[in-house]
Amino acid sequence: MQPIPEAAKSSNPNRPAMVTNVHTPEGKHTQRSRESGSTYFRVIPIQIINKTKVTNTFAFLDEGSALTLIDNKVFKQLGLKGVPDPLCLKWTNDTTREENASERVTLTVANPHNGNQFYLEEVHSVDTLDLPVQSIDIRALAKEFPHLAGLPIASYTNARPSILIGTNNWNLAVPLKIKEGAWHQPIASKTRLGWALQSSTRSRATRANRRSGLYGTQPPNLAARPWNDYIWSGPDLLNSLFDLLLSFRVGRVAICGDIAEMFHQIRVKPADTHAQRFLWFDSKSERQEPNVYVMEALTFGINCAPCIAHFIRDKNADRFCQQYPQAAQAVKDYHYVDDFIYSGDDYVEVGNIATQVRDIHAAGGFHIRNWSSNSKEVLRILKSDSLLPEAVEITATEKVLGLYWVPNSDVFTFICKFARLKRNVLDSDKTPTKRELLQVLMSMYDPLGFISCFTIELKILLQEVWRSGIGWDTGLPDALLPKWIRWKRILTTIAGLTIPRCYFDSSDQVHDVQLHSSLTPANWHTQQSATFGYAREKNLPQLRGLQGESGTVESTIYTKDGTAGRSDRSKAE
Incomplete structure (x- = not known):
């Protein structure tokens, strides 16, 4: 096999070229056998x-x-x-x-x-x-x-x-x-x-x-593995999604935005671009061999891309740790890949941090956009300090790390979409298959467990369907249909559910916060866990519920997958 020449460098060194053609000498890309032989398909x-x-x-x-x-x-x-x-x-x-x-x-x-x-x-x-x-x-x-x-x-x-x-x-x-x-x-x-x-x-x-239309052979005794499998992924620098969502609910003023095409803003060293090589065959071209290209910008799909992107983003923030210490730390602590979510108690503070975060990203070639907040004052700060023509406003519904957030009323809500379903088994009398049952369950994204008390019944039903031994594309047994019909009625309850984003109405007065969790064994295939929250205000001896009333703040049922019995305790300064 002939060696492939190194990719040509971009004519503009300040902006990464997306794709470079690697020219291959005609007739040298593949050696063809001149011996005759019968063709046997597998x-x-x-x-x-x-x-x-x-x-x-x-x-x-x-x-x-x-x-x-x-x-x-x-x-x-x-x-x-x-x-x-x-x-x-x-x-x-x-x-x-x-x-x-x-x-x-x-x-x-x-x-x-x-x-x-x-x-x-x-x-x-x-x-x-x-x-x-x-x-x-x-x-x-x-x-x-x-x-x-x-x-x-x-x-x-x-x-x-x-x-x-x-x-x-x-x-x-x-x-x-x-x-x-x-x-x-x-x-x-x-x-x-x-x-x-x-x-x-x-x-x-x-x-x-x-x-x-692609040429090339592989030795028959070599197991076929994608080149991506041999690339080291690097350490996991991703912030915890669960922790980010919890912190997003602490402050009364919230803001979020995302970096446009974050991965493609990072240039790859020329020596490493061949790890992103691909072939392109143009069926309309007279050329019989495929063209060979390399990506000069970071590609989202390769194993090492997340680690590199997070490292570059945080490395750029480190340059501003003296000038904007709070914003530089916010870039590192409150980003989930390209999404930035942050909350605080003062709109001036939140607006200034958002402005500085935007400037830090711009210095590294990143453009943060799609700002959304529950505070008009914060958005006004961003507008007045921005040279960008794009609008910054309070939207009707915003998606924050998969959750639907309504900034106007500052609540989380659930929009039930079942795009993967090819048949309408929810609004009809059609009997769902085991595959469709799983698709319904997996379409209900709930990282904080808000609707666990609803989805647990569907999980139990799926367990019973699995034990029945039917195939993936076989309809539910008649004995289990009543449970499916009963669960479908719950969907209307889920669609109308709203959960306040912020834990507190007046967090500046909270002195002590406690979460108490209790585990109660139920039947043989589930365990139940209830979490009770209390807050103690300054100069007030009594305890109150986190939502302003005594008793349970959020009571959630978990399965035995490691989340049952979770407890936490935190104290405000």
């Missing part, structure tokens, strides 16, 4: 099982496909029924095919040699797969290639696969063991479904060329 005999019905067929193992597909003819022969899930299949050169009648189902497949059974999840039916026909005479191949002798590979003639296994079920197709001969001879790979043959290096490279 086709393997399997059994598909549906209750008492068993079908013997062939599977095509394709790491170039993101989906697992089954021919509709076999789908109907087995009497399978799935969840309607229309597809749009897309290949190179913008070739597409609509599969409006596609259904998604979980299948049981078996290795015919040893009978071991496995689940294939998220299998989509299609009208016709039209995969290539393949024949193997293992006796003749074993004579020609001795390394194949003795392997449990069955011969077959004119086999057309009726199921394609893609990367979403790749644990069944990944090679566990490899038998290889010379460089251009067929390779046998053992999977959980049995042994499969694949073609010579030339054949595999040619197939890759047809599918994606």
Whole structure:
């Protein structure tokens, strides 16, 4: 393999170029085999099982496909029924095919040699797969290639696969063991479904060329791992989201903003840009080889990006620790990645800190924007001291680290969105599947446990569904439907719920704050924990609830996942 020249440097040293083309000499990027040889795709005999019905067929193992597909003819022969899930299949050169009648189902497949059974999840039916026909005479191949002798590979003639296994079920197709001969001879790979043959290096490279337009081969005995896996992620410099949200609720005046395209404002050393190299094939170009590019700005997806971004952000703040000590510390303590959230008791103080934080970021090439606050005075300070034309105002609803905050009334609220659901199982009589039940639960983001007393019932229901043994795309058993219907009624309660952002009405008078937690065992699969909060005001002997009344401030039920029994105590100076 020929070495790739170093990336050309940006013409403007003051601003990071996003992408640089790395020119590769024509004809040097890939060495192609000049030897002839047969092409063998990774086709393997399997059994598909549906209750008492068993079908013997062939599977095509394709790491170039993101989906697992089954021919509709076999789908109907087995009497399978799935969840309607229309597809749009897309290949190179913008070739597409609509599969409006596609259904998604979980299948049981078996290795015919040893009978071991496995689940294939998220299998989509299609009208016709039209995969290539393949024949193997293992006796003749074993004579020609001795390394194949003795392997449990069955011969077959004119086999057309009726199921394609893609990367979403790749644990069944990944090679566990490899038998290889010379460089251009067929390779046998053992999977959980049995042994499969694949073609010579030339054949595999040619197939890759047809599918994606990208060239390049990989030694067959080298396990495929993304380059990102070899990059050291560095120490975790991320502030605790839980702690940030708790501190955001302390002060009466709150403000938040975010840094625009934070990662892309950081320039990468030229020697390190090749860790962000990628290939780009232009289908409209006459050039047969792909172009090779590197990113000169920090990319969000690489392992080390969070550590580098946080380090640079804090390093820039350290330069202002003498000039703006409070703001410089706020940059380091009250940022969650690019989001800045802060609260205090005086609007002048909060406004000045926000202004200084903005100036500190600007000195490092970062632009903080989308300011929002519950105080008009703070926003007025930012406006009067800003040269930026963008508006700064009190918005109707602001998203703060995933929580919905209404600055006008200074409360948290819950907006129930279930974008992942492909069927409306909440406002209809449709029976949800186990997958849809989990999607509903995971769509309810609640980092502070405000609605735990509501979601715990859905978690318990999901446990019961799991114990029933049904598949991911199977509807809930009739015995559990009443519990689902009862829980759906709770959603209206959640949608109307509001929680004050600030703990106190007059925090400058609070002298002592105490949180008391008690643990009460409930039944065999949950534990209950109640948290009681009290505040003692200056010169007042009595205790009062944190919301201005005696008793419980927030009572939350937790599961046994480590949050039960949590207690804390803090004292104001």
